[in-house]
Amino acid sequence: MKIFHRYILKEHFSPFTLALVVLLFVLLTNFLLRAIDRFLGKGLGIGIVVEYIALNLAWIIALAVPMAVLVATLMSFGRLSHDNEITAMRTSGVSYATILRPALVFGTLVCLVLLYFNNQVLPDANHRARLLSADINRKRPDLAVEVGYFVDDLPSYGMLARERTGTVFKDILIYSKDNHTSQMTIFADRGTMQTIDDAILLFLEDGEIHELALPDYEEYRRLQFERHRIVIPVDNLYLERRESELRGDREMDIPMMLAKIQGYRDKIGNVRERIVRRISSQTSFTLPADATSEDAVAIVGRWQAVIADSSGLSRQDSTRLMRRANNLRRGLTGDINLQNSYLKGINRYQVEIHKKFSIPFACIVFVLVGAPVGIMARRGGFAVAMALSLGFFVIYWALLIAGEELADRGLLSPFLGMWAPNILLACLGIFLLWQIQMENRVWKLDILDLFRKKAAGNNTP
Numbered sequence: 291m292k293i294f295h296r297y298i299l300k301e302h303f304s305p306f307t308l309a310l311v312v313l314l315f316v317l318l319t320n321f322l323l324r325a326i327d328r329f330l331g332k333g334l335g336i337g338i339v340v341e342y343i344a345l346n347l348a349w350i351i352a353l354a355v356p357m358a359v360l361v362a363t364l365m366s367f368g369r370l371s372h373d374n375e376i377t378a379m380r381t382s383g384v385s386y387a388t389i390l391r392p393a394l395v396f397g398t399l400v401c402l403v404l405l406y407f408n409n410q411v412l413p414d415a416n417h418r419a420r421l422l423s424a425d426i427n428r429k430r431p432d433l434a435v436e437v438g439y440f441v442d443d444l445p446s447y448g449m450l451a452r453e454r455t456g457t458v459f460k461d462i463l464i465y466s467k468d469n470h471t472s473q474m475t476i477f478a479d480r481g482t483m484q485t486i487d488d489a490i491l492l493f494l495e496d497g498e499i500h501e502l503a504l505p506d507y508e509e510y511r512r513l514q515f516e517r518h519r520i521v522i523p524v525d526n527l528y529l530e531r532r533e534s535e536l537r538g539d540r541e542m543d544i545p546m547m548l549a550k551i552q553g554y555r556d557k558i559g560n561v562r563e564r565i566v567r568r569i570s571s572q573t574s575f576t577l578p579a580d581a582t583s584e585d586a587v588a589i590v591g592r593w594q595a596v597i598a599d600s601s602g603l604s605r606q607d608s609t610r611l612m613r614r615a616n617n618l619r620r621g622l623t624g625d626i627n628l629q630n631s632y633l634k635g636i637n638r639y640q641v642e643i644h645k646k647f648s649i650p651f652a653c654i655v656f657v658l659v660g661a662p663v664g665i666m667a668r669r670g671g672f673a674v675a676m677a678l679s680l681g682f683f684v685i686y687w688a689l690l691i692a693g694e695e696l697a698d699r700g701l702l703s704p705f706l707g708m709w710a711p712n713i714l715l716a717c718l719g720i721f722l723l724w725q726i727q728m729e730n731r732v733w734k735l736d737i738l739d740l741f742r743k744k745a746a747g748n749n750t751p
Contacts, residue, residue, distance in 0.1 A: 658719030
């Protein structure tokens with residue numbers, strides 16, 4: 291390997307690491323701000339919280355790595371251009387293609403690692419994160435009794451404590467709810483609360499129980515007590531971990547999704563055979579092998595026309611056959627809708643398969659775009675590189691989301707929907723590289739020079 295190849299590769303490592311750390315911090319902070327309400331009041335252990343964050347960190351890494359490659363490329367080539375090292379290499383007879391080769395090798399290595407990560411690590415992490423999130427949502431919150439406020443988290447009871455000293459609550463009011471046979475209200479001077487496996491124990495002292503029979507209000511009882519205990523069953527008081535073999539499309543690796551696609555195709559074949567049998571057994575027509583769903587419905591319409599035009603049938607037979615034809619049409623409509631749902635399932639899994647390849651491949655595409663833009667910008671600053679990369683990444687992600695939506699609806703092929711952003715940005719990168727090679731720059735991106743000249747003009751007396 292030539293010395294300047296190693297030199298260019300070395301220029302990418304530090305910006306890539308810095309950008310990846312910053313992006314992970316920003317994206318993880320944003321995620322925690324949106325998910326923090328799931329932890330509040332749940333009484334979760336630190337281990338559960340760390341596990342939840344670590345599992346969700348997988349998709350954050352898959353999102354941050356391509357953007358970090360773009361930032362590293364912009365910074366490295368921007369600095370090389372600003373220090374006239376690109377010019378020195380060109381003067382020595384080194385072509386732009388040769389200068390770009392180490393960056394493409396770097397992008398390819400990151401692409402291969404991310405491809406393995408997206409197919410082997412990310413699906414399982416997404417699956418476990420979904421299960422853990424569901425377990426956390428099912429867990430009932432710990433009863434944080436706040437003085438002066440009603441607590442409605444207790445099943446069948448509401449509670450109000452006006453004072454608290456340590457673990458002892460004072461001036462307690464407890465009332466029953468969702469009880470259609472009686473209304474009970476309990477007053478107590480003081481009491482404590484204890485949690486067991488599946489229930490909450492309330493130990494009350496020096497109080498009264500007032501009970502009113504419903505719905506006639508004919509019986510009323512008043513009991514005084516020195517000590518009284520209430521047992522309140524509570525489901526899911528503690529976090530229960532559950533396992534499930536059911537996986538969504540983003541929780542599967544490529545072999546799993548290929549198996550799902552084959553299963554859908556087998557089901558479509560079964561539906562197709564059922565449509566052929568229905569038409570051949572209930573009409574005088576035969577559905578061709580290459581016929582579409584619309585052709586099957588059209589055959590039923592032709593069969594209804596034959597029944598209506600037949601003069602050899604009695605009114606009763608014609609009505610009976612027409613009723614059978616209508617039932618056949620409804621049955622075919624249901625089969626066609628079922629077939630369309632299977633096709634949508636195939637599209638959804640094919641989109642995810644292409645996405646597992648297209649997003650890692652974006653690391654190479656971002657090198658093609660970032661190198662010429664960095665040379666044009668002529669600055670290797672982190673802020674400028676981050677701003678430019680953010681702009682390109684927003685465009686890329688918007689195109690990717692739009693392509694995924696269109697492909698899921700069947701309006702665009704899964705391949706084109708997932709690869710169109712890479713193709714468009716790759717064409718833009720090749721065009722910019724050609725412009726630089728021809729020494730004919732379309733855009734001038736000397737951003738910092740513009741700000742510097744403007745500042746100098748403002749300081750001129």
